[in-house]
Amino acid sequence: MFVNDCWRKSHGECAFKSLGRLSFQPLSENPLLGPSCSTLDEMGALRQNFLTNKHQTWRLFTCLWLHAGAIHLTVNLCSVVFIGIHLEQEFGSLRIGIIYILSAFCGSLVATLFLQNRPAVSSSSALFGLLGAMLSGLIRNWKFYINKFAALVALICITMINLVLGLLPYVDNFSNIGGFISGFLIGFVLLFSPQLRQASQKKSSLFDYRVKRSIKLKLKLDRPALRSVCLVLFAIILAGCLVAVLHGVNVNQYCSWCQYIDCVPSKWWSCNDKALPCKTMVTGGRLMLTCTGNDNFRVFPFTNISQTRIEDLCSLICS
Incomplete structure (x- = not known):
């Protein structure tokens, strides 16, 4: 918001004017309490024109660090902390870190295939990668967990909240979907069994499991064939997205209704992507x-x- 400087550039027509330079654009311009379109572009958001005409491929990486506004940042951060801590405790930081990075990049590639001529940020793709990995971890290790239904309800609630947030301007829902699918597949590859801990050291958590049966179940659930299939599927999706992006494929040309998955127009905000003079x-x-x-x-x-x-x-x- 310091770069946006709504107070000066918009001549005081801002939300939360008392914040001065850190104030937000009007809600009609950014309903997520964030910067303007031009500021998002300046900071590295995805936009069709910049990728296809100006070939600014570095935006595939910078968009992963951007949030559309304070609401987006808060919801995203709280979700990552809640899900990430539990997953890291159960499966280790290395495996979760790999899922986080790969799903973020894959989500950015998927977003590029559906880009329109308005700014889009893909920071939520990494979160959806964790959500997808959580689902695959639950499915793969269903017999381990005691609070399985509570974990499933938490997963559904967090996913729905962030998907609804993706229907607002500037938050790319296609990157969320791409990140979720990537995390789901990689989760089957990496999250084939929780880290076994001593019962005396285990604290109550969303992913409580039966320690006495863990070693026996671990041998039963460790199926290399399933991991191999998921790894091949992920590699195919990643390679296919890379090839499509390099060839400038735009799926919106073949799917007129896909735009409503990413942004639903309303009287309070606009999803217009046409550059009218x-x-x-x-x-x-x-x-x-x-x-x-x-x-x-x-x-x-x-x-x-x-x-x-x-x-x-x-x-x-x-x-």
């Missing part, structure tokens, strides 16, 4: 922007405004 007119210290597509216009009581900010406002007027 605006006519600018300066009179009496006021700036009037008129959308050439629908003739909507708006008058602003200032003229000292950057071109990138004009593009942001034009996108709102034309939506």
Whole structure:
């Protein structure tokens, strides 16, 4: 938000104005209490135009570190901490770290295949990788766990909350889906048995399991064939996404309704991705922007405004 500087660039038309430079864009512009489109672009968000025309492939990695706003950051962070701690305690930091990184990258690739001409961030793909791994771990080790249904309910609730969040602008739901599928497959490869601990050291948790039966069940559930199949499937998906991205494939050309999986339009926010130009007119210290597509216009009581900010406002007027 320091880079966004809503107070100066938007001339005080911000949410939580008392924060000054750290204030957020208006909710009509970013309902997640976050920065403007131009700031997300500047910080490295995904956008179709930047990848296809300007070939800025580095955005595949920078988008993984960005959040669409304070609400997105809070929900994402709380979910990662809740799920990540339990998974790390049961399966170790190395295996969970591998799942986290691979699912994040794979989610970014999937998001690229469905990109539109608006900013998109993919930081939630790593979280969904953990959620997918949690599901595969539960399925693979179902007989281990005591609180299996509580864990399943927690998994469903966290997944649904974050999927609904992905229906808002700037949060890419396709990266979430890609991360979930990747984590699910890698989970079958790596999470074939929990780390066995002494019963005296085990604390009550969401993933409590029967220690006395663990060693015997571990031998029964350790099926190399299943792990091999899941590993091959993940490799095929990863390679296929890489090839499709390199060839500039855009699935939206073949799926007109796919855009609604990523963003659902509402009267409170816009999912418009069409770059419609605006006519600018300066009179009496006021700036009037008129959308050439629908003739909507708006008058602003200032003229000292950057071109990138004009593009942001034009996108709102034309939506």
